[in-house]
Amino acid sequence: MPTNKSVSKAPITQFVNCRILRDHKLQREDLWVREGRILDPEKLFFDEEGYADQRVDCEGLIIAPGFIDVQINGGYGIDFSQATSNVRGGVALVAKKILEHGVTSFLPTLVTSPPNIYHKVGTTSTPVLSTCPVSHHCCHLEGPFISLEKKGAHPEQYLRSFQSGGMLDLIETYGTLDNVAMVTLAPELPNSEKVVRELAQRGITVSLGHSVANLSQAEEAVQNGASFITHLFNAMLPFHHRDPGIVGLLTSDQVPQDRTVFYGMIADGIHTNSAALRIAHRAHPTGLVLVTDAITAMGLPPGRHTLGQQVIEIQGLHAYVAGTKTLSGSIATMDMCVRHFKQASGCSVEQALEAASLHPAQLLGITRCKGTLDYGADADLVLLDDAINVRATYIAGQEVWRK
Amino acid sequence: MKLIILNDYDQVGEWAAKYIRNKILRFNPGPDRFFILGLPTGGTPLGCYKKLIEFYKKGEISFKYVKTFNMDEYVGIPRDHPESYHSFMWNNLFKHIDIKSENTHILDGNAANLVEECDSFEEEIKAAGGIDLFVGGIGPDGHIAFNEPGSSLLSRTRVKTLAQDTILANARFFDGDLSKVPTMALTVGVATAMDAREVMILITGVHKAFALYKAIEEGVNHMWTVSAFQQHPQTVFVCDEDATLELRVKTVKYFQGMMHVHNKLVDPLPPN
Numbered sequence: 001m002p003t004n005k006s007v008s009k010a011p012i013t014q015f016v017n018c019r020i021l022r023d024h025k026l027q028r029e030d031l032w033v034r035e036g037r038i039l040d041p042e043k044l045f046f047d048e049e050g051y052a053d054q055r056v057d058c059e060g061l062i063i064a065p066g067f068i069d070v071q072i073n074g075g076y077g078i079d080f081s082q083a084t085s086n087v088r089g090g091v092a093l094v095a096k097k098i099l100e101h102g103v104t105s106f107l108p109t110l111v112t113s114p115p116n117i118y119h120k121v122g123t124t125s126t127p128v129l130s131t132c133p134v135s136h137h138c139c140h141l142e143g144p145f146i147s148l149e150k151k152g153a154h155p156e157q158y159l160r161s162f163q164s165g166g167m168l169d170l171i172e173t174y175g176t177l178d179n180v181a182m183v184t185l186a187p188e189l190p191n192s193e194k195v196v197r198e199l200a201q202r203g204i205t206v207s208l209g210h211s212v213a214n215l216s217q218a219e220e221a222v223q224n225g226a227s228f229i230t231h232l233f234n235a236m237l238p239f240h241h242r243d244p245g246i247v248g249l250l251t252s253d254q255v256p257q258d259r260t261v262f263y264g265m266i267a268d269g270i271h272t273n274s275a276a277l278r279i280a281h282r283a284h285p286t287g288l289v290l291v292t293d294a295i296t297a298m299g300l301p302p303g304r305h306t307l308g309q310q311v312i313e314i315q316g317l318h319a320y321v322a323g324t325k326t327l328s329g330s331i332a333t334m335d336m337c338v339r340h341f342k343q344a345s346g347c348s349v350e351q352a353l354e355a356a357s358l359h360p361a362q363l364l365g366i367t368r369c370k371g372t373l374d375y376g377a378d379a380d381l382v383l384l385d386d387a388i389n390v391r392a393t394y395i396a397g398q399e400v401w402r403k
Numbered sequence: 404m405k406l407i408i409l410n411d412y413d414q415v416g417e418w419a420a421k422y423i424r425n426k427i428l429r430f431n432p433g434p435d436r437f438f439i440l441g442l443p444t445g446g447t448p449l450g451c452y453k454k455l456i457e458f459y460k461k462g463e464i465s466f467k468y469v470k471t472f473n474m475d476e477y478v479g480i481p482r483d484h485p486e487s488y489h490s491f492m493w494n495n496l497f498k499h500i501d502i503k504s505e506n507t508h509i510l511d512g513n514a515a516n517l518v519e520e521c522d523s524f525e526e527e528i529k530a531a532g533g534i535d536l537f538v539g540g541i542g543p544d545g546h547i548a549f550n551e552p553g554s555s556l557l558s559r560t561r562v563k564t565l566a567q568d569t570i571l572a573n574a575r576f577f578d579g580d581l582s583k584v585p586t587m588a589l590t591v592g593v594a595t596a597m598d599a600r601e602v603m604i605l606i607t608g609v610h611k612a613f614a615l616y617k618a619i620e621e622g623v624n625h626m627w628t629v630s631a632f633q634q635h636p637q638t639v640f641v642c643d644e645d646a647t648l649e650l651r652v653k654t655v656k657y658f659q660g661m662m663h664v665h666n667k668l669v670d671p672l673p674p675n
Contacts, residue, residue, distance in 0.1 A: 030498070042483060042493045049504035 006048050010035045013397055014052035018383075021064045021353055022373050031063055033379040036396030040375040058383060061391055064353040065371050066104025066380035067334045068360035070182060071140055071230065071264055071291035073109045075298035079306055080108040080139070083120040097299060099401040101333040102356075102382035102390040105370055107181050109293075112143030112154035119175040138181035141174060142230060145195075146210035147186040150235040153321050153328035154210065155310055162191035167198050180204055181364060184230040186211030187221035200225025205364060207264075208246055210235040218246045219254040222261055228363055229263035231293055232280055233272055234327070250284040262363040264291040265355075267341040268332035270318060274344040281345045289363055290337045290356045295319055295329035339388045352388065404619065404638040406658040407665055411643050412607045416450020419538070419605055419641050421669035423455060424464045426536055426601075428672050432468035437506070439528075440471045441537035441596065443548075444491045447605045448540060456499040466502035470531055472524075474539060474548035474596075477585035478512040478562065486576045487512070510560070510589040521560040521589055528595070537599035541606050544568055545614040545627030549590035552626040558592030593631045602635050606642040615642060616649035 015031040022029065032039040032052065044050045074080045076097050078090040091108050098106065110121060118141070144160045151159060162169050174180065182205040185192060199206050208221055209230025214237070218226075229236075229246055237245035249261045267277060267290055281288055292298070295312065297305040302314045304322060312328040313320050321328045332340075334356060342352035361371020369378045379397035384390055393401040409415050423440070432438040442448070458464045476488045483490060489509050497507060508527055514520035528534060539547050544566065550558060551566040565573075570584050577583035596602060606615050618629040619640065632638045647655050 040483075041498060042490065045493060045497060045504045046482065046489060051503075 007050075008035060011053040012039065012044070012050065013054050013056060014041075015056045015058055015063060015381075018058035018061055018063045020373050021062070021350060021357075024350055024354065026062060026350055031373060031381075033397035036379055036398075038373055038375050038377050038379050043375075062349070062353075062384045062386070063373065064102075064382050064384060065357040065361075065373055065377070066382050066393065066395070067102045067290075067338070067356040068364075068371060069098070069103050069106040069292050069294075069334055069356075070228075070289065070360050070363065071109050071142070072098075072103075072106050072294045073111060073329055074296040075294050077296060077300055077305070079296040080121070081110045081113050081117060082306065083117050087121050096400075098334065099393040099395075100390065101335045102338075102384070102393055103334045104380035104382070104393060104395050107138060107140040109140040109142055112146065112151070112158045114158050115173050115175070118173060138179055140182040140184070140207075141180055142184040143210065144173065145169070145183075145185040145189055145192070146235075147188065147212050149212050150186070150210045152210060152235045153310060153312070153326060161189050162195060166191045166194040170195060170199075177202065177204065182207055182228065184209040186213060187226065188213040188217045193220065193224050196221050196224040196226050200227075203365070208236075208249075211246060212237050214243050214245055215248040215252065218249050219252055222249060222252070222255055222259075227259065227261060228289070229261065231266050231271065231291065232263040233276055234266070247280075250280060250287065260287055260362070262287045262289050262359060264289050264293075265341070266291060266293045266330050266332070267337045267344065268292075268317070268330045269340050269344070270332075271327060271330060277341070277344050278346075281347065285347070285351065287359070288355045289359045290334065290341055292332055292334050292337060293330050294333070295331065298331040298333065300331075335384075335388065335390050342388065349386070349388070353384075404632070404640055405661070405665055406619070406654070407639060407641040408647055408655060408659050408662070409641070409643055412450055415605060415607050415641050415643050416448075416452075417454050418669055419448075419451040419603065420454030420458065422603065422639070422641075423451070423536065423538070424458050425669060425672055427464060427469060430535065434468065437468050437470045437531065439531050439533065439535045440469055441534045441539070441591070441599055442471050442473050442492070442496075443538055443540045443605075444473065444475070444488045445540050447607055448538065449495060451538075451605065452496045456496065459500045466500045469502060470506040471502065471508065472528055472531075472534060472591075473507075473509040475588050475590040476510040476512045478517065478587040478589060480512065480585055482511075482513065512585075512589055517562050517589060521562065524560045524589075524591075525595065528598075534599035535601065537596050537602045539596065539602070539604050539629075541604055541611055541614050541618065541629050542569065543572075543610050543614055545617050545629050547593060547596060547604070547629045547631070549588045550593050550628040552628070554593060554625060554628050556593045556623070556625050556628065556631045559595050560589065560591045563588055563590050593628050597631060597635055599635075601637040601639070602632055603639045603641060604629065604632065606640060606646045608643070609645045609648055611642075611646050612649040615640070615646050620650060620654060 013033045019026040020029050020031050032041045075094045078094050143154050144158050184207040187208055196206050206226040207228035207230045208226050239247040255261055297314045304313050311322040313322045319328050319331050338352050338356050357371045361367045381394040383392040391403045427438050430438045480487050511520050544552050549563045564587050573584050574581050617627040623630045623633050
């Protein structure tokens, strides 16, 4: 059909024969894309008298917003915490590979490392792929301001505290905060309050994790601006009925009214027992954010690989700190996590998909362009079948992977 | 008039859609001769629209050479408000079929000069060659479009203030908040609809029964503006049994007896 577009001459794509995730429901609607963004077809029809230039037949598949992984340490042999000669290339390789899992945005995560690593890796900014503030050039710094007792797989010798009063320590360690989207820290460390407040004010998401904080310390951190919990249950005090610790944030009444505390869940069937997953989900369903916490070895065959400054070992679906039984991260993929989460929690398809798209976008404050299929949002899409297998992935309306 | 009496709402929608389909196919529109349809909004025509979309999807009909003129639109609500008639037509018909935007005409309730908007709407109808088939519904107060009781039977497209009954009835679409309901609308006039070469009115439900009675069994009266169509040479009223509850048994039996003849109008056309 001829086109007549008074607003833009860019080609318009119409995805037909699909079910789209909108307003928390899967709806039988077409999806329209122009110039990398979701287009309002009604405006197009009445204002511009415009039409689609091409149609993509989705054959009944589900279209969901592309998944967002806010905790991923590497994959396919790439370790984000290693200062290689080609940091940018490494991030780009992982970015390309995880498209197969439906992930269109992620925060490269750096585990506790010596300052020179942060200085080298952090200052290498990777190209911004969209106008949205977070694509893959903003990272998640997990440590080193974490608790010794809950270091997990992090190297003890590089843990730090806020000796110089807070922000000074941070700048000294990280070098720059320009490319940082999220920082995981332990709020019980002295002088953390100022740090939490300052980071939050700068628009950096503060996450609580690798910590022995009690509930009051955690609540205070939230009131100072913390909004995320790094891999709930792991690397924190277990729930206790007289002091639920960080886990208690899920049902805390000290969280300010207008704010939500989100929490990361590694739903790989290994890091968290399904019953615990269900307890968390039922207590606070809207805060659940699926993360992979995937490590270098994700996507690689079994064997030994490096993670940060340590060596880890793959055995089947498990990844341990070499020579121990301490889990060092997961090798699950995001689509596996979504499937497992749905099956273990019994939630709806919509809820499972939102845990990997809408919720992380809400956490990072980027829902204007990511995590939804609302008009104007970036057209980062994942096409899935009813069993939540990824069939195709799109970034800015362009197909970047197809099964 | 032809009074088509069917069992229920779904049958009314299907019969009406088939009638429209056959009319368009027989007309055989093309790039130089468009079929001009007048269209309503509301609950009554929804079933008919669903069926038309079905026929389009099955390949039985195309709207490529069809032009549409809607009867009315609210004044003062944004065009993309979920209750605007633009939204209604987009969501319930236009987005599912192959009609071109430039061939659809809906009054603009946000025009800078409402009177000019109404006048130019009349001009557009004239320029298109007049309406071939005007489809409409009927209000419980017997109104056609927004020609509320007391509207002149010779009226043309104009701005109308809505009757209190209408505003109350519409409140349910505006969160039950009367202050949010539009109080004015642009509407085609009674005479505008009468100018169409053929008229089809859909009436379903018990709450429309009295209006139907007033429209066809009593006199032509500006208090029941649909009654004006008694003076149109080609009118079809399509209704369900509930809507006939206020009619005389004699009227109903007469037209029910004609159904085997009238049903021929909606038989699938022989392939050309």
